Amino acid sequence: MEQAECDHHALLGCADVAWSQIPGCPAGVPVLLRGLLDQVAGPEALRVLGNVLMNSVFHVSTAMPPALPFLISLAAVPDIAVRPGLVDLLVVAAELSQPVDADNGRQVLLLGNDCDHPEREWCRDAFAAHASALRALLEDKTLPDGLISADDRECLLKAVEPQWHPSS
Numbered sequence: 704m705e706q707a708e709c710d711h712h713a714l715l716g717c718a719d720v721a722w723s724q725i726p727g728c729p730a731g732v733p734v735l736l737r738g739l740l741d742q743v744a745g746p747e748a749l750r751v752l753g754n755v756l757m758n759s760v761f762h763v764s765t766a767m768p769p770a771l772p773f774l775i776s777l778a779a780v781p782d783i784a785v786r787p788g789l790v791d792l793l794v795v796a797a798e799l800s801q802p803v804d805a806d807n808g809r810q811v812l813l814l815g816n817d818c819d820h821p822e823r824e825w826c827r828d829a830f831a832a833h834a835s836a837l838r839a840l841l842e843d844k845t846l847p848d849g850l851i852s853a854d855d856r857e858c859l860l861k862a863v864e865p866q867w868h869p870s871s
Contacts, residue, residue, distance in 0.1 A: 713740075713773065713776035713777045713780055714737060714740075714773055714777075717736050717773050720732070720733075722766070722769075725765050725766050726765055727764060727766070728755065728764070728765065728766040732752070732755065732766065735751055735752040736752070736777070738752075739752070739783065739785050739789070740777070740780070740783060745784045745785040746784070748785075749788045749789070752792075753788075756770055761813055762814070762815070762820065762822075763795075763796055763799050763823070763826055764822065765825075767796055767822060767826055768822060768825035768828070768829045769829070771796060771826060771829040771830065772832070772833050774789055774796075775793065775833050775836050775837050775840065776836065777789055778793060778840055779836065779839065786850065793837075794855045794859060796826055796830075797858050797859050797861065797862035798858055799814070799823065800822075800823045800824075800826035800827050800830065800862060801823070801861070801862075802817055802823070803817050803823075805817070830862040834863035834864070837859060838860075838863060841856055841859060841860065
């Protein structure tokens, strides 16, 4: 990997995260994040990273919260080939980090109780901590049409502003 990619502004600090200390997380996450910047390796890096960051189709892994700041920063890079996939991964993380209604049996069956999945709250905290960067991405006038659909935009806004409702 070229040194310029290793020092990319969107990845500042990723080598400082103790990835191998996160249960079930490989130490090579910084390599996958850097791989997203490569035109050729990007799609495979995104596929593998998605597997690392998701425990299943209904659950984010404990590696997702520390990865979110880097995913948000990378999604803001205009010429990154996997930008649509990064936006999709952010939307999935935002959707799956929403609190589960403990009185909704179907939701609990599919997603589990919040007390059993603290990574959801950690993701909400990460989205809140990086709300300004995510809002900047959503307000970027140079985004290609269709990169972020209205529904995806609403989902991401809800992640940074939990009380936000489109009808308000």
